[in-house]
Structures are given as C-alpha cells and as structure tokens.
Amino acid sequence: MGRKVTLATCSLNQWALDFEGNLERILKSIEIAKAHGAKYRLGPELEICGYGCADHFYESDTLLHSFQVLRKLLESPVTQDIICDVGMPIMHHNVRYNCRILFLNRKILLIRPKMQMANDGNYREMRWFSPWNQLRQVEEYFLPRMIQEVTGQDTVPFGDCVLSTKDTCIGTEMCAELWKPRSPHIQMGLDGVEIFTNSSASHHELRKADQRVNLVKSATTKSGGIYLYANQRGCDGDRVYYDGCAMVAINGDIVAQGEQFSLNDVEVITATLDLEDVRSYRGENCQPNMVRKHRVKVDFSLSSGDDIYLPTHQPVTWNYHTPEEEISLGPACWLWDYLRRSGQVRKNIHTKKDAALPCAIVCVSLGLLDLKVLVDVRRVVGDDSYRPRDPRELCGHIFTTCYMASENSSEDTCSRAKGLASQIGSTHMNINIDMAVKGILGIFSVVTGRFPQFRANGGSHRENLALQNVQARVRMVLAYLFAQLSLWARGKPGGLLVLGSANVDESLTGYFTKYDCSSADINPIGGISKTDLKSFLLYCVEQFQLTTLKGIVAAPPTAELEPLTDGQVSQTDEADMGMTYSELSVIGRLRKISKCGPFSMFCKLIHTWKDVLSPMEVAEKVKHFFRMYSVNRHKMTTVTPSYHAESYSPDDNRFDLRPFLYNTGWVWQFRCINNQVSQMEANTLKP
Numbered sequence: 001m002g003r004k005v006t007l008a009t010c011s012l013n014q015w016a017l018d019f020e021g022n023l024e025r026i027l028k029s030i031e032i033a034k035a036h037g038a039k040y041r042l043g044p045e046l047e048i049c050g051y052g053c054a055d056h057f058y059e060s061d062t063l064l065h066s067f068q069v070l071r072k073l074l075e076s077p078v079t080q081d082i083i084c085d086v087g088m089p090i091m092h093h094n095v096r097y098n099c100r101i102l103f104l105n106r107k108i109l110l111i112r113p114k115m116q117m118a119n120d121g122n123y124r125e126m127r128w129f130s131p132w133n134q135l136r137q138v139e140e141y142f143l144p145r146m147i148q149e150v151t152g153q154d155t156v157p158f159g160d161c162v163l164s165t166k167d168t169c170i171g172t173e174m175c176a177e178l179w180k181p182r183s184p185h186i187q188m189g190l191d192g193v194e195i196f197t198n199s200s201a202s203h204h205e206l207r208k209a210d211q212r213v214n215l216v217k218s219a220t221t222k223s224g225g226i227y228l229y230a231n232q233r234g235c236d237g238d239r240v241y242y243d244g245c246a247m248v249a250i251n252g253d254i255v256a257q258g259e260q261f262s263l264n265d266v267e268v269i270t271a272t273l274d275l276e277d278v279r280s281y282r283g284e285n286c287q288p289n290m291v292r293k294h295r296v297k298v299d300f301s302l303s304s305g306d307d308i309y310l311p312t313h314q315p316v317t318w319n320y321h322t323p324e325e326e327i328s329l330g331p332a333c334w335l336w337d338y339l340r341r342s343g344q345v346r347k348n349i350h351t352k353k354d355a356a357l358p359c360a361i362v363c364v365s366l367g368l369l370d371l372k373v374l375v376d377v378r379r380v381v382g383d384d385s386y387r388p389r390d391p392r393e394l395c396g397h398i399f400t401t402c403y404m405a406s407e408n409s410s411e412d413t414c415s416r417a418k419g420l421a422s423q424i425g426s427t428h429m430n431i432n433i434d435m436a437v438k439g440i441l442g443i444f445s446v447v448t449g450r451f452p453q454f455r456a457n458g459g460s461h462r463e464n465l466a467l468q469n470v471q472a473r474v475r476m477v478l479a480y481l482f483a484q485l486s487l488w489a490r491g492k493p494g495g496l497l498v499l500g501s502a503n504v505d506e507s508l509t510g511y512f513t514k515y516d517c518s519s520a521d522i523n524p525i526g527g528i529s530k531t532d533l534k535s536f537l538l539y540c541v542e543q544f545q546l547t548t549l550k551g552i553v554a555a556p557p558t559a560e561l562e563p564l565t566d567g568q569v570s571q572t573d574e575a576d577m578g579m580t581y582s583e584l585s586v587i588g589r590l591r592k593i594s595k596c597g598p599f600s601m602f603c604k605l606i607h608t609w610k611d612v613l614s615p616m617e618v619a620e621k622v623k624h625f626f627r628m629y630s631v632n633r634h635k636m637t638t639v640t641p642s643y644h645a646e647s648y649s650p651d652d653n654r655f656d657l658r659p660f661l662y663n664t665g666w667v668w669q670f671r672c673i674n675n676q677v678s679q680m681e682a683n684t685l686k687p
Contacts, residue, residue: 003167003274003275003276003303003307004272004273004274004275004303004304004307004310004312005039005040005167005168005195005226005272005273005275005302005303006036006037006038006039006270006271006272006302007039007195007226007228007248007270007271007272007273007302008029008032008033008036008038008040008041008042008268008269008270009041009197009228009229009230009246009247009248009258009268009269009270010029010032010033010041010042010043010044010230010246010258010267010268010269011044011230011231011232011233011244011245011246011258011259011262011267011269012025012026012029012043012044012047012232012233012265012266012267013025013232013233013234013236013264013265013266013337014044014047014050014051014232014234014236015050015234015236015237015341016049016050016052016053016054016056016236016237016238017049017050017053017056017237018050019048019049019065019066019068019069022047022048022049022050022069023048023069023072023073025265025266026043026047026048026069026073026086027073027076027078027079028266029041029043029266029268030078030079030082030084031078032266032268033082033268034078034081034082036268036270037270037272038082038270039081039082039083039300039301039302040082040083040085040170040195040228040302041082041084041085041268042085042197042198042199042228042230043084043085043086043087043199043230044087044199044200044201044230044231044232044242045087045174045175045199045200045201045232046087046088046089046098046201047086047088047199047232048066048069048070048086048087048088049062049065049066049069049088049089050236051201051232051236051242052201052236052237052238052240054124054128054238055127055128057089057096057128057129058128062089063089063090063091066088066089067088067144067146067147068146069088070086070101070147071146071147071150073086073103074103074106074108074147074150074151075106075150079103080105080106081105082104083102083103083104083109083163083165083170083298083300083302084102084103084104085101085102085172085197085199086100086101086103087099087100087101087174087199088101089128089129090111090113090141092113092139092141092158095130096128096129096130097113097114097130097132098113098114098117098125098129098174099111099112099113099114100112100172100174100199102163102172103151104298104300106150106151106152107151107152107153108143108147108151108156109156109157109163110156110157110158110161110163110296111141111156111157111158112159112160112161112172113131113132113159114129114131114132114174114175114177115131115132115133115135115160115174115177115184116131116176116177116180116182116184117129117131117176118175118176121647121655122203122239122240122644122654124654132159132160134159134160135160136160136292136293136294137159137160137294138157138158138159138160138161138294139157139158139159140155140157140158141155141156141157141158142154142155143156157294157296159294160184160293160294161293161295161296162188162191162193162293162294162295162296163295163296163298164295164296164297164298165298165300165301166298166299166300166301167275167301167302168194168195168302168303169192169193169194169195169295170193170194170195170196170197171184171185171188171193171195171196171197171293172184172196172197172199173185173188173196173197173198174198174199174200175198175199175200175201175202177198178200178216178219179215183219185219185225185227186222186223187293188293189220189222189223189224189225190223191292191293193225193293194225194226194275194278195225195226195227195228196219196220196225196226196227196228197227197228197230198216198227198228198229198230199230200229200231200232201231201232201242202231202232202242202243202245203240203242203243203644204240204241204242204243204260204330204644204645205644205645205646205647206326206327206528206532206645206646207326209243209245209260209320209321210318210320212229212245213245213247213254213318216229216247216249216254217249217252217253217254218252219249220249220250220251220252221252223282223285224251224278224282224285225251225278225282226248226249226250226273226275226278227248227249227250228247228248229245229246229247229248230246231243231244231245231246232244233262233267234265234333234334234337235333235334235337235338235341237341238641239527239641239642239643239651239653239654239655240644241330241331241333241334241643241644243260243261243330244258244259244261244262244267245257245258245259245260246258246267246268246269247269248269248270248271248273250273250277250278251278251281253315254315254316254318255271255273255313255314255315255316256269256270256271256313256316257269257316257318257319260326260329261321261326261329261330261332261333262333263333263336263373264372264373265372271313272311272312272313273312273313274312275303277312322539323532323535323536324532324535324538324539325539326645327525327528327532327533327536327645328536328539328540328543330643330645331524331525331528331643331645332524334524334643335499335522335524335643338497338522339380339398339497340379340380342497374387377394380398381397381398382492382493382494391425392424392425393425394425395424395425396425396426396427399424399425399426399427400426400427400428400429400482400486401417401420401421401426401427401428401429402428402429402430402431402479402482403417403418403428403429403430403431404433404474404475404478404479405430405431405432406432406433406434406437406471406560406561407563408471408560408561408562408563408564409560410560410564410567410568410569411567412551412555413560413569414430416548416551416552416555418430419548419551420546420548420549420552423546423547423548424546429482429486431478431482433471433474433475433478436474436478437470437471437474440470440474441467441470452466452467453467454562454563455562456562456563456565457563464562467561468513468559468561468562469513469516471561472512472513472516472517472559472561473513473515473516475517476515476516476517476519476520479517479520482496483495483496483497483498484496497521497522498520498521499520499521499522499523499524500517500518500519500520500521500522500523500526500640500642501517501518501520501523501525502517502518502523502526502639502640502642503525503526503528503529503530503533504526504527504528504529504530504588504642504645504648504649504650505529505530505581505585505588506518506530507526507635507636507639507642507649507650507651508584508587508588508591508629508648508650509584509625509628509629509632510628510629510631510632510633510635510636511573511576511577511628511632512635514634514635514638515638518640519638519639519640520640521640521641522640522641522642522643523639523640523641523642523643524642524643525642525643526640526642526651527642527643527644527645527646527649527651528643528646529585529588529646530557530581530584531581531582531585532646534553537549537553538553541553556572556573556574557572557573557574557581558571558572558573559571559573559576577628578624578628579621579625583621584625586605586608587601587621587622587625588646588648588650589647589648590604590605591629591648592648592649592650592656593647593648597669598622598623598626598666598669598670598672598673599669599672599673599676601622602618602619602622602673602676603676605618605621605622606618606680615676615677615680615681616677619673619674619676619677622673623666623670623673626666626669627664627666630662630663630664630666631662631664633652633659633660633662634660634661636650636651636652636656636658636660637652637660639651639652641653
C-alpha cells in the first residue's frame with residue numbers, strides 16, 4: 001500500500017575532535033539502521049566533530065576536518081539508499097552555524113542551520129554559532145571543492161526548509177528548539193510535515209528525563225505526527241554526561257525507547273509506523289496553514305509498495321530511573337569514559353567520607369557483556385587475556401582506596417573504611433599522616449618560634465583553622481604521590497587517576513580546604529547534593545548488599561580534623577557550617593534556580609520555614625549563608641571538575657558564573673533584610 005515507513009534514530013558516544021572515532025560510530029549506526037530496514041537515519045547534534053569542541057569551533061581546522069569526514073560519509077557504500085541526517089559546523093557568508101546535513105546517494109539534499117540556540121546553564125552556543133533568523137528563507141550554499149568532487153553539485157539549499165519525499169514530508173528541529181516556546185515543529189505540523197526529527201546533545205541532570213519525554217510526546221499530541229529524537233551519550237571531554245534516551249513517538253505515544261545509561265558506544269532505535277495514522281489523527285483537528293515552508297523535493301520513498309504484512313510498533317510505557325539509580329549509573333558511565341579515554345590505567349580514591357564512588361565503580365562493570373567494553377577493560381588493566389568474573393573482582397584490578405588517618409581520626413571511621421573496601425573489593429591502603437603533619441609544623445616552628453594549638457587546647461580560631469588545613473592538604477599531596485608511584489611499588493606499569501569527594505552543598509558554602517581532598521583529577525559526586533547521596537547509599541545497601549554503608553549513613557558527617565573527646569568525634573559538618581544539609585539544599589535551589597539574592601531569598605524563606613523559624617532566625621540563616629558563600633567563593637575557581645548532576649550546582653567553570661571577590665558585608669542587601677524584619681516585628685506588636 002506504500003504508507004508504512006521504517007525510521008532509525010540513535011545515541012552515539014561521540015568525543016570532541018575525535019574525527020576518526022566519530023566517523024566509525026556514525027558509519028556503524030547507519031549500517032545497523034539499514035540492517036533493520038530503515039530508509040532514514042537520524043544522528044546526534046554536531047556528531048561529526050563532537051558537541052563539546054567549545055573554543056575549537058573557532059578554528060578553521062575543525063571546519064576542515066568536519067568536511068573531510070562528510071566526504072568519507074558521502075563516498076561510503078554504507079550510506080547508499082538511505083537518507084542520512086548528520087550534524088556539523090558550517091560557515092556560510094563568514095558566519096558560523098550549527099547545522100544538519102541531509103544527504104542521499106552521494107548527493108546533499110539540504111543544509112538546515114539551527115534557529116534557536118541553547119545558551120543557558122552549561123550551554124554557550126551563542127559564543128560559537130549564530131542562529132539562522134530568516135524564517136522560511138532559503139539561500140544557496142556553495143560547497144567546498146572536496147565535496148563538489150564527490151556530489152557533482154556546486155550549490156545546495158541552505159536555510160529554513162523541509163524535505164519532501166515521494167510519500168511524506170520531513171522537518172528538522174535541533175535540541176533546544178524543542179524546549180523553546182516557538183518550537184519549529186508547531187508551524188511545520190500545520191504545514192503538513194508528517195515526520196519531525198530532533199538531533200540533540202542533551203546532558204543528564206537528576207530528575208530531568210521525564211521533561212524530555214513529555215516534550216517529545218506533547219510535540220505530536222497537539223497536531224499529530226511522528227517524532228524522532230537522537231542524542232549523544234557519554235563523556236565527550238567535559239563535566240557533563242550526555243544521557244541518550246533516543247526515542248520515537250507518534251501522535252503523543254512513545255513507541256520505541258533507547259537506554260539512558262549504557263557503555264554501548266552505538267545504539268540504534270528503529271520503528272515501523274503507518275503514515276495513515278498521522279493523517280487520520282490530523283483529519284478533524286488541523287486547519288490549513290497559509291504560510292508555507294520551502295520544500296526540497298527528492299525522488300525517493302521511505303515506504304514500499306507492498307507493506308500489508310509489515311507490523312507497526314505499538315505504544316510502550318517509558319521506564320524512568322529513580323534518582324538513586326541515576327546516581328549509580330550516570331557518574332559510573334562518565335567515569336568509565338574518562339578512564340578509558342584519558343590513557344590512565346586505573347583509579348585511586350583518597351576519601352574517607354563518601355561511599356558513593358565505590359558503588360558507582362561496581363555499576364560500571366555490569367556492562368561487560370559488550371565486546372568493545374571488554375577490549376577497553378583489558379587495555380585498562382594491561383592484560384590482553386583478562387576476563388572479569390564479577391564486579392568485585394574487577395574492582396580489585398582498577399580501583400585503589402586509601403584511608404588517611406590522623407590522631408584526630410576515630411576508630412569507627414577507620415573500621416568503616418576498611419569494611420567498605422573489603423565489600424567492594426578495592427585494593428585498600430591505611431596511611432597515617434601524623435608524621436607528615438608534624439614535619440610541616442616543625443618547619444613553621446623553626447622559622448617563627450611559635451607552635452600553633454587547636455582551639456580545644458587553648459588556641460585561637462586562626463590556629464585551629466590552620467591546623468585543620470594542614471591535615472587536609474597533606475592528604476592531597478600524599479594522594480598524588482601514591483597515585484603516581486603505588487603501581488610502580490607493586491611492579492606494575494602506569495599510574496592512577498585521583499578522585500575527589502566534595503559534594504555540591506559543601507562546594508556551595510566553601511566547606512572544604514582549598515587544595516585538600518576535594519582537589520583531584522575529577523570528582524564523580526561533586527555535583528550531587530548530600531541529601532541525594534544519603535538516599536543513594538541506602539539504595540546501595542539493598543541493591544549491592546554493601547551493609548557497611550548502614551554505619552556510614554548513620555554516622556554524623558564530620559571532617560575529623562579537630563581533636564577527639566574521649567576517643568569520640570567532637571566535630572560535625574553541620575555544626576561547623578551553622579546549618580543543616582537539608583537547609584543548604586533549599587538555599588542552593590533558591591540562589592541558582594530561583595535567581596534569589598539575599599533579600600528575595602529571605603522573603604521566600606519566611607514562608608517556607610514559618611513553622612520552624614521566626615523571621616529573625618530566617619534572617620540570620622540567610623545572612624550567615626551569604627557571608628560563608630562570598631568569603632569562600634574563590635575556592636570554586638580551582639575546584640576539581642565534577643560530574644554535573646544538579647540544577648543548582650555552584651560550578652564556576654561554566655554553569656554558575658559569579659565573582660570570586662565579594663564585599664562580604666552585603667551592607668545594602670542585609671540592611672533591606674533588617675528593615676523588613678523590624679517592620680514585621682512592629683506589625684506583630686500592634687493591637
């Protein structure tokens with residue numbers, strides 16, 4: 001009958017500037033799509049060069065190599081007899097655009113530049129690209145000579161246009177355009193476009209997947225249509241993890257779903273759908289649209305003449321991960337990409353506080369049925385015949401844990417660290433840092449003739465803080481020493497990556513020592529809140545039978561940098577910070593997501609916390625937070641790159657751009673708060 005179409009979309013683990021590897025993965029995805037009978041293949045945003053090239057987009061080399069890869073794709077027999085939709089940067093009239101290129105049988109059909117840019121949060125597309133602002137306008141693009149030699153074309157259509165085959169019409173939108181109020185699919189649907197495609201580079205955040213799925217469903221609920229969504233997946237060289245979720249929807253229903261987290265570099269999702277279902281859905285709802293988009297016609301059909309026996313895909317229920325599952329899978333996959341692509345051999349951790357990371361490493365090994373993953377594992381461990389028996393055994397090969405005790409460390413914490421290392425199977429070391437600390441303090445004493453004391457022993461606040469910082473910084477120095485030489489000492493080649501452990505709430509207030517155990521090569525939990533981490537640990541108790549975590553969760557968070565009292569910890573994080581982690585989580589979201597300064601935050605919190613705190617107490621909490629935040633903001637300029645997971649992350653590199661030198665008195669802002677408190681108190685005293 002000629003109305004059923006088989007379409008393919010994919011999630012690819014592309015890597016910025018890895019043109020060779022990116023080409024291989026694109027060709028593999030097209031090969032798989034054709035094997036499943038697809039006549040159209042959609043890939044992720046900027047898949048040829050990789051989305052995360054950042055300022056490398058300025059370089060002419062990036063444009064040159066992208067066209068060289070495009071030529072390879074056009075010449076490949078793999079790309080014949082299927083419409084291929086790939087992404088790369090293109091310069092048109094000396095302006096750089098983020099583009100989709102649609103081609104078929106060595107001919108470029110059209111180039112569609114992105115019209116609405118992603119320019120918030122972690123995204124800075126306006127720094128490198130310009131949006132195509134000419135609605136429904138199409139120009140001629142002169143192809144470079146290397147492409148002309150293959151296609152025989154001098155120019156191709158460039159602009160806001162759609163593709164018209166012999167049996168349907170296909171329209172493109174790109175990533176952020178789906179999230180914008182004026183999404184292109186709205187006008188395209190009214191113009192008769194039946195198949196919408198979206199090539200994305202959308203990164204993971206906790207509790208975000210349902211927003212993405214709902215947007216795709218709603219795009220075709222209002223006026224019908226088929227929607228294909230492609231995304232990048234993996235770590236392409238930065239702090240974010242692109243989390244796949246390739247999908248196909250029709251008339252508001254998801255009919256095919258890809259994985260969100262996976263170690264598979266190439267995942268292709270195909271679906272066979274009936275165009276008549278779109279036409280029937282639209283029959284009584286759609287009105288004719290008088291403004292038409294330019295249509296590029298191609299002598300090609302997505303359907304065949306004899307499809308009566310071809311079954312179509314039916315709606316499926318999307319299976320969402322819980323936040324605890326997301327924490328166990330996302331950072332683990334990100335870490336695996338970092339490890340195998342960095343050239344380092346193994347990992348090393350030097351924290352005694354958080355057990356989230358070891359659990360994540362266990363999760364990484366669960367994907368080892370994939371042959372490509374097994375090849376990577378063998379390269380990482382340096383054994384071409386190695387095959388892991390179970391996650392715990394793999395942990396012993398790639399993961400080293402180190403507990404660095406001092407005279408201020410409790411036996412309970414040491415015991416928990418040793419127990420957890422045993423349960424996950426890591427290579428574990430116990431180190432006492434007292435000798436190094438005393439040596440450093442001895443140098444200071446010789447030079448100054450003074451010896452600092454803890455507050456518990458009569459010392460001042462400055463002495464107390466300096467003594468804590470020395471311990472923390474010694475741990476960082478020793479961690480890197482052991483990362484470089486511990487394998488050498490065991491007669492093995494290579495070195496270790498150093499992993500940090502500060503979380504998003506500690507970073508928000510600066511509750512860590514600059515250049516301490518928060519300083520590392522990467523930090524897999526730095527973008528996750530303390531509240532979510534505690535929930536994750538409880539999840540790991542059940543999921544991985546890591547019973548030691550029960551004691552870790554029950555113990556009060558502590559830096560253990562001040563003297564013990566009768567052998568017990570006397571210092572706790574929340575007492576030091578002057579607020580609880582749950583309070584910090586609320587404040588962090590107001591500061592970043594709700595865009596609150598001190599005064600507006602106070603105005604919101606007097607209602608949120610009205611049952612537990614008076615307006616005066618709320619005012620003191622808010623002022624205390626902003627003093628801590630502004631005094632310590634400089635620490636964020638050197639903080640270890642962390643996995644981005646929270647929408648209120650204080651990451652200074654890209655996500656949360658703020659000064660690092662503040663007037664910490666906040667004189668005007670705090671005066672506004674004080675005046676408001678006085679007014680409220682006066683009102684309560686009125687009869």
